Amino acid sequence: DAGVTQSPTHLIKTRGQQVTLRCSPKSGHDTVSWYQQALGQGPQFIFQYYEEEERQRGNFPDRFSGHQFPNYSSELNVNALLLGDSALYLCASSSTGVNGGYTFGSGTRLTVV
Amino acid sequence: KQEVTQIPAALSVPEGENLVLNCSFTDSAIYNLQWFRQDPGKGLTSLLLIQSSQREQTSGRLNASLDKSSGRSTLYIAASQPGDSATYLCAVRPNYGQNFVFGPGTRLSVLP
Numbered sequence: 001d002a003g004v005t006q007s008p009t010h011l012i013k014t015r016g017q018q019v020t021l022r023c024s025p026k027s028g029h030d031t032v033s034w035y036q037q038a039l040g041q042g043p044q045f046i047f048q049y050y051e052e053e054e055r056q057r058g059n060f061p062d063r064f065s066g067h068q069f070p071n072y073s074s075e076l077n078v079n080a081l082l083l084g085d086s087a088l089y090l091c092a093s094s095s096t097g098v099n100g101g102y103t104f105g106s107g108t109r110l111t112v113v
Numbered sequence: 114k115q116e117v118t119q120i121p122a123a124l125s126v127p128e129g130e131n132l133v134l135n136c137s138f139t140d141s142a143i144y145n146l147q148w149f150r151q152d153p154g155k156g157l158t159s160l161l162l163i164q165s166s167q168r169e170q171t172s173g174r175l176n177a178s179l180d181k182s183s184g185r186s187t188l189y190i191a192a193s194q195p196g197d198s199a200t201y202l203c204a205v206r207p208n209y210g211q212n213f214v215f216g217p218g219t220r221l222s223v224l225p
Contacts, residue, residue, distance in 0.1 A: 041218075042204075042215030042217045042218055088154070102159070104157035
């Protein structure tokens with residue numbers, strides 16, 4: 001049973017560029033959440049997608065946007081990249097109505113130069 | 114607003130020791146609490162999930178307890194091994210409709 005898969009694993013972008021990160025949830029999961037983890041800190045919630053709609057959003061600017069597809073996979077898009085966007089981006093999947101635990105992917109390491 | 118803290122920030126112990134990691138949260142009205150392990154530069158691995166109605170969960174050498182009234186959870190690791198070296202994160206879900214709020218983590222080093 002495949003867990004949560006994220007791509008790419010590493011990415012280097014230039015300030016001002018745009019980036020798209022991808023996530024495939026664990027089989028049987030229908031909800032995808034995205035987190036940003038800066039070095040030495042705990043993950044910070046960006047947003048959550050369910051039924052192809054953004055259901056919740058954390059304290060992140062509109063430069064951060066996302067999408068969920070009918071097969072439950074998801075994308076995170078970041079526009080106008082800033083140096084401060086450099087972080088590990090984690091995707092977590094869960095199943096609505098089931099005990100509420102999350103399964104995390106290995107993350108995408110984004111470096112903005 | 115729910116806030117989560119973890120003490121200590123870092124811990125170094127010799128192999129074989131039993132140890133306790135602490136997690137505190139400010140709002141006792143929670144849905145559940147989950148402990149994760151994170152190896153350097155890697156994603157999060159779920160260790161234990163405790164529902165708000167539960168007092169503790171056990172998996173192998175790991176035991177996590179939850180005391181909602183005091184806003185505390187502890188992760189007990191028995192007979193620590195060098196392979197336990199990692200960062201341990203505590204995350205609280207305020208209610209079913211909300212996402213996890215994470216603590217900053219405890220960085221554990223188990224020396225051979």
